[in-house]
Amino acid sequence: MTGKLLTPDRLPTEAELLAAPEDDYMSPRQLAFFRALLLRERDALLDSAHRTTLHLQEFESPADPADRASLEEDHTLELRVRDRERKLLHKIDEAITRIDNGSYGWCEESGEPIGIARLLARPTATYSIEAQELHERRRRMMGG
Incomplete structure (x- = not known):
């Protein structure tokens, strides 16, 4: 394994983040x-x-x-x-x-993981996709 070892001075790549085990x-x-x-x-x-x-x-x-x-x-x-x-x-x-x-990476509403893929797409996300969809549905129903 050349150059792919995770060393403390090298940040993981997006691919490594997506392939990481859940407990990571x-x-x-x-x-x-x-x-x-x-x-x-x-x-x-x-x-x-x-x-x-x-x-x-x-x-x-x-x-x-x-x-x-x-x-x-x-x-x-x-x-x-x-x-x-x-x-x-x-x-x-x-x-x-x-x-x-x-608290980064954890849904403000459900406490569940937001998910690496979502955070890569929107690093400022505060809700999981499910909670975001629910939040947007509520906002549409209230007319705002």
């Missing part, structure tokens, strides 16, 4: 993988926000009203995207807090 669920190595994943995503969002800030500071109002309206529309869209990213940053910070307090 949310082991220190798995938590380290998800912490690194969340931190990378957080850094990318912060970098994007910084670039947006610099871009908006370079704003020069064009003389042509149509060009100005188009530019303002672009900035509005960019700010909307940044607002979604700001909300995602908050969810990432909450997920890192859950890693720190030992």
Whole structure:
């Protein structure tokens, strides 16, 4: 076995996470993988926000009203995207807090494992797929 041994300084791959036995669920190595994943995503969002800030500071109002309206529309869209990213940053910070307090990877509603595949797809998930579907059905029934 060359290079595939799990050493303390190497995080598991996604394939290794998916192939891990059930009793390995949310082991220190798995938590380290998800912490690194969340931190990378957080850094990318912060970098994007910084670039947006610099871009908006370079704003020069064009003389042509149509060009100005188009530019303002672009900035509005960019700010909307940044607002979604700001909300995602908050969810990432909450997920890192859950890693720190030992509740990461466990459904907030049922206490059951959320599952590695779901966490790889959505590392900020707080519900298992079943609980998420139930949550969304309830929200639709209440009109929100």
